[in-house]
Amino acid sequence: xxxxxxxxxxxxxxxxxxxxxxxxxxxxxxxxxxxxxxxxxxxxxxxxxxxxxxxxxxxxxxxxxxxxxxxxxxxxxxxxxxxxxxxxxxxxxxxxxxx
Numbered sequence: 001x002x003x004x005x006x007x008x009x010x011x012x013x014x015x016x017x018x019x020x021x022x023x024x025x026x027x028x029x030x031x032x033x034x035x036x037x038x039x040x041x042x043x044x045x046x047x048x049x050x051x052x053x054x055x056x057x058x059x060x061x062x063x064x065x066x067x068x069x070x071x072x073x074x075x076x077x078x079x080x081x082x083x084x085x086x087x088x089x090x091x092x093x094x095x096x097x098x099x
Contacts, residue, residue: 003049005042007031013041015048015058022049036077036096040089043071060084 003022010027017023030041047068048058055063060083072079080088082099089097 001049001053003046013045015045015052017052022052024049034096036075036089036091039075040072040077040079040086040097043075043077044068046071 001022003024005024005026007026007028010025013024013026013030015022015024024042024045026038026041026045031038047064050067051064052058054067065081065084069079076092078090079086085099086097087099088095
């Protein structure tokens with residue numbers, strides 16, 4: 001699968017498909033936070049891509065959250081969400097982000 005990733009000065013990131021290719025936009029502010037936070041953010045956007053491939057939508061539903069959790073687990077991370085976004089983010093059991 002071919003995925004283009006761009007880092008831009010935008011308010012929030014997104015994942016989308018255009019002409020059969022997936023694109024992820026990462027906001028610069030997320031990249032400027034801790035390494036754990038931008039890895040979380042990238043996993044979040046990759047979960048959108050995977051969910052679109054498997055379920056044909058980009059929604060923040062239970063399928064999306066399950067996919068996101070699998071990606072985060074690969075990095076030793078867990079998330080407690082407020083709706084679809086992190087309220088608390090842990091890396092190997094240590095809190096690295098709290099809203």
